[in-house]
Amino acid sequence: METDKGLLIVLSGPSGVGKGTVRKAVFSEPDISFEYSISATSRPMRPGEIDGVDYFFKTREQFEQMIQDGELLEYTEYVGNYYGTPVQYVKDTLSEGKDVFLEIEVEGAKQVREKFPDGLFIFLIPPSLSELENRIKTRGTESDELIKNRMLVAREELKMMNLYDYVIENDRVDHAVKKIKAIVIAEHCRRTRIEKRIKKLLGVD
């Protein structure tokens, strides 16, 4: 029995919108059938984070070696740190027919779109710009200067919405999770993704 290829699901959105929180909530659902691709980063570990779970933590030198060796599907330098997606895991998992979920920065998502135009791109937005500023401030790990910088970046990032298939308002985490799950189910029914298998099954062309 022929199976469809796995979907590459990309969740992105402006800095501070809550991508990480939503991603964790998605993966705490009992009926999730997709695999999480863990990012690599050169930023320092935050309290409570675990290497190989939240990120693969690398030094700048290690990260730059990975770039040179073509081991990254995408990467970006953001507020002084590298973030990127190891490519091998993504390729292997998709070719097994499983869906892969990436939660990445806007700049990285742009690179993935170029390499995987058939990917499923979801853009998370804040309910308002002032709400976004509140969220960045409440995180409390950055200085005033960094917060100002982040807001400038975020406004630019919001303009990248045009590259995405879906836009989800992160008003409540459970709403966003429900919508992401629905989008993945729907995309598995998208005619252009499955018609080859279906037509073979029913003996029509």
Next chain:
Amino acid sequence: METDKGLLIVLSGPSGVGKGTVRKAVFSEPDISFEYSISATSRPMRPGEIDGVDYFFKTREQFEQMIQDGELLEYTEYVGNYYGTPVQYVKDTLSEGKDVFLEIEVEGAKQVREKFPDGLFIFLIPPSLSELENRIKTRGTESDELIKNRMLVAREELKMMNLYDYVIENDRVDHAVKKIKAIVIAEHCRRTRIEKRIKKLLGVD
């Protein structure tokens, strides 16, 4: 607060695939937010059917008058009977920002696609051609000649799959319902449908 336009949701598929059963199951769900557009037909009422609930039952003469007066969004003559969608209800409901659900024959869906290219078109398929024949036979309301005719029509109808956005296998009614609900949620997050409102909301262009 600006709202998005209502979605026109069209469920179709070959004769005997179980469109009516799936449609009824969809509308028996507690959290459905779309309106059902009741079709008009000139076919005789079957036992258990109610005028104005299952269909608006019309004579051939009444139906032909509706065609002449431009009161139908689509219509088709199928195995000797007319089936069609009264247009006014659909237009009124969409302009109120509500979703409208049509369950119609394949030929009618083609006409709706021409008038509403932005509609959401879902094609229901049987698990196999032999399963489709079983279902047509079990219905038990048609003669052998009609069954043979229906199977010929169904094979042609399956080829119309290309006009649809989504394809759902009707292996189990509850699976089909879950997928239809997911598709509607997903389409309300589709960037091209909502970006105008979202960009205004966030003050970006």
